[in-house]
Amino acid sequence: MASGKWRRQTFVIALSVGLAAAAGGTIGVFIPGGTRVDVLLTAALAASVAAVAARLAIRRLRGHLTDAEDRYRELQTGVLDVIAEKQGLELLLSSMEEAVLLLDMEGRVLRSNATAVATLFPDEAEITGKVLREIVNHASLHTFVRRASDSVTSTDGETSFQDGGDRHFLARGTPIFSDGGQRVATLIVLHEVTRLRQLERVRTDFVANVSHELKTPITTIRGAVETLQDGALEDPAHAREFLNMIGRQATRLQAIVEDLLDLTRLENIDAQGAAELSSAVPAVIVEGAVNQCCPAAKKRDIRLELDLNSSERALCNPLLLEQAMVNLVVNAIRYTEAGGMVKVTVEVRGQLLALAVKDTGPGIAPEHHDRIFERFYRIDKGRSRAAGGTGLGLAIVKHVAQLHRGRVRLYSEVGKGSEFVLLLPRQATRD
């Protein structure tokens, strides 16, 4: 249509120019006098018509050009929008913590995001187009995918598999339909809950451990009270024995409850990142801790050797640090045979300050090193209980170290004693 209009326009221009040329040229040359003026006027008129027609044509041309430009710009913006949307979707998919898999009805992978690749197929170069069953060997995942593929509504479930350790996922399968209502794919989303499950287990174990720890002294106290009620109260020698037993178990209960409260307080401070730290000389704090332990060492005939001459400063919470060091020194005294030696030192190790407690005790076998800082973990339960231990001392030390942005290390071999080292970041000195 547009080309027809253009053709007509061109024809009018050509005709006008032709007329003008014919009038001004041919007739002007052969007819002299007044007649020439008329001819010239006709030529001028024709020329004007041609000029107007040409202007109109140019205006229309410009109009069409502007329309085309607008349309081009619209198209360009549209393309950019599509690219931006595609990139946005890619970005969204790739930044998701959840593993996302789009599977066709044969179980072939149509799309996947980076988390899915890292979680399920770390060794596969290209997974698009491959059948999930052939590239992944996790039975519980396949069971879930089969269930989700058979369902016409969303499916929720849980799946877990071994990958260096147990990994647990909440899974959701969503059916995808075409515009015509035909089932074409299944979207699988896996949300990892391994850490949550671990914490739940730690909590359940902890509650079970606490109940067990409290049950023993409570049972002993109840037994002693019943024996007294059954007549032992009338027998002064037995009565004293049972009263002492009740006293010892009550002290044990108190120690467990106090350690539990300390630990809970430390965990809360740790969780809120709100430990109050001030500049102090750790060697002075360590000396205070050792002084508290002197009577126990004397009682067990343990020699205390000290090297606390460091005047290095660190950001500390003096009360918590003292408590941690008391726990380490008490343990060293508790588990070292009478006549042994415990050495406490403070020294610089690079950017760290090392507060070390070394003993000549039985030593700790390597298989216990990783777990010894767990709550209620003991190598010899009977010995720990007999010595008044709660099983929480080292867990407290570990938390105190963390609150100081430090850590605690154990160096030990069976038969060669143990060394526990609390490492604190040194405070930068101003020159």
Ligand code: ADP
């Ligand atoms: P406990 O109250 O039982 O001492 P801890 O948490 O302080 O609890 O210590 C956990 C376990 O680590 C102890 O029961 C003991 O078996 C072992 N342990 C701690 N310190 C020493 C040490 N210096 N030498 C040998 N074993 C130790």
